[in-house]
Amino acid sequence: MFGWGRRRESRQSDVDEEIGSEDESEKWGPFDEKPPAGDSLSRLDLGSVQIPVPSGAKIQLELDPAGPVRAVHMVTGLGRLTVSAFAAPRSGGLWADVKNELAEQLGKDGTRVRKEQGEWSTELLAASPKVTMRFIGVDGPRWLLRGVAAGPNDHAPELARVLYDVVRDTVVVRGPNPMPVRTPLPITLPERLAQHLEQAKAQQQQAAGGQQTQISQQQMGIAQRRQAGR
Missing domain, CATH: 3.40.1000.10 (Mog1/PsbP, alpha/beta/alpha sandwich)
Structure with missing residues (x-):
């Protein structure tokens, strides 16, 4: 491991010398x-x-x-x-x-x-x-x-x-x-997020399927009314 960044530089040098080990642990990524x-x-x-x-x-x-x-x-x-x-x-x-x-x-x-x-x-x-x-x-x-x-x-x-x-x-x-x-x-x-994603996809597919069914039913109703009016 290495921190790809720099150390905190806000402290004074004399303080850094006193807590060198602590400062070393404060490297950030x-x-x-x-x-x-x-x-x-x-x-x-x-x-x-x-x-x-x-x-x-x-x-x-x-x-x-x-x-x-x-x-x-x-x-x-x-x-x-x-x-x-x-x-x-x-x-x-x-x-x-x-x-x-x-x-x-x-x-x-x-x-x-x-x-x-x-x-x-x-x-x-x-x-x-x-x-x-x-x-x-x-x-x-x-x-x-x-x-x-x-x-x-x-x-x-x-x-x-x-x-x-x-x-x-x-x-x-x-x-x-x-x-x-x-x-x-x-x-x-992660597994938890993957499961949520699959559930969301399934719900979208169900919603899309329901919408298509509703459209088909509407089209059938229109066709039936046309036939009845003949």
Whole structure:
């Protein structure tokens, strides 16, 4: 394990010397492969990423049309958080390219975008009249972790702090297999979430089937009335 980040730097040097062992334990992530020794923080294990879920947050799944889970969102009272991991080159530096592409795309859509130096790298802030989105990126060993916070403008600073806390304690498990750069690391749902997803799909299919049956019955009724009127 190693913390892919930096140590807290807010303490004075003389204090750091007195509590060196404690300061060593305060390295923050995101972490590669596993959390630090002695870490007992509860995390949502999604296979390629292990994410601490803020208290009171609800999990929202975003599905790809082909079937797999595209993203896992955490919906809080302040806004929505999304943490995703991607395959990256050994040389690192993927966030610099992704960040610039995001800024260009958002700008073309008419969104006001500005860059801001964050805890790990340069961040993007995209603001509209009602909503602020913050994009942060952390280049790790053969992976890129991207965090996104989206919520009302009034809650933007507080929501950003929650996102930082989540990213600091996230664990990325890339695995040894080669993958094309920028490929999203696969998401594996815990059994409980997988069951909820299957139940939701079944309910949608039943609802769609019921709607089709209702339409068919209506069509039959129309046909019968036409025949009766002849």
